Amino acid sequence: MRHFSVRDLVLMAVFAALTAVCSWISVPVLAVPFTLQTFAVELTLFCLGGRRGFLSISVYLLLGMAGLPVFSNFNGGAGYLLGPTGGYILGFLATALVWTVLEPRFSAARWQRLTGMVLAVAACYVVGTVWFYYFYGVAHEMTLGAVLSVCVVPFLIPDALKLVLAELVSDRVRKAVRLSA
Numbered sequence: 076m077r078h079f080s081v082r083d084l085v086l087m088a089v090f091a092a093l094t095a096v097c098s099w100i101s102v103p104v105l106a107v108p109f110t111l112q113t114f115a116v117e118l119t120l121f122c123l124g125g126r127r128g129f130l131s132i133s134v135y136l137l138l139g140m141a142g143l144p145v146f147s148n149f150n151g152g153a154g155y156l157l158g159p160t161g162g163y164i165l166g167f168l169a170t171a172l173v174w175t176v177l178e179p180r181f182s183a184a185r186w187q188r189l190t191g192m193v194l195a196v197a198a199c200y201v202v203g204t205v206w207f208y209y210f211y212g213v214a215h216e217m218t219l220g221a222v223l224s225v226c227v228v229p230f231l232i233p234d235a236l237k238l239v240l241a242e243l244v245s246d247r248v249r250k251a252v253r254l255s256a
Contacts, residue, residue, distance in 0.1 A: 079127070086252070087131040090119040094135045095145035103148070104229070108160075110147045113199070114237040116167045117192055121245035122254055125175025132167050139164070162206020163226075166199030173198040185242060192238055200227055 079087075097111035120128040135145060136156075144151040146164060156164060173195040181187035204219075204226055212222045248254065 079130075083127055086123060086254070087127055087134060090115070090123060090128070090131040091134040091138065094119065094132065095138070095143075098145060098147050099149060101147040108147045109230070109233060111237070112147065112164070112167070113196065113234055114241050116170055116199075117196070117238055117241035118245055118248070120171060120174045120178075120192070120195070121188065121241055122248050122252075125171060125178045129168070129171035129175055132171050136164065136168065157210075159207050159211035160203070162210070163199060163203030165206070166202035169198035169202045170195045189238065189242055192242070196234060196238065 094112060094115040097115035100111045102109040116132060119131050122128075123131060139145045139151050140153045140156060142152045146155055155161060174191065177191040177194060181191045204222060207226050208217070208219060208222045211217070212219070217225075
């Protein structure tokens with residue numbers, strides 16, 4: 076098992092903090108707010124790779140579960156994660172796990188990295204949508220189609236733009252910080 080250097084630990088902490096800051100940039104709409112959290116998660120994974128990225132995202136979630144206001148609208152606490160939209164935040168772990176599995180299978184080609192991240196983000200959508208449907212949709216007699224129209228469809232284009240932006244920004248960040256995933 077490979078140990079992490081002090082540099083790795085600092086980078087993971089910095090990206091966890093970046094994710095918190097990006098979650099505060101929020102536009103409340105519908106049931107799930109538009110935030111830059113997904114951008115930060117994607118940037119984290121593109122820059123740090125799957126293993127370090129997973130741990131960075133885990134630190135972010137643990138800080139939020141401990142009650143620090145790292146989630147959208149300065150929310151925190153386990154209760155927030157257990158709410159209807161908590162599945163999308165927990166879905167970031169699914170994103171990181173899928174990226175960790177897929178990343179070694181892709182070359183450095185931009186289109187392959189984007190394809191891999193699309194599949195990883197799809198895992199977040201699945202976890203979050205199932206969670207939302209179970210915790211909110213059933214009680215409010217929402218169909219799965221209604222849940223998708225509220226929680227997924229409005230986010231497809233903005234999330235696609237954030238994904239491309241994260242991939243482009245990651246090139247600069249990786250060069251500036253001399254990162255290797």
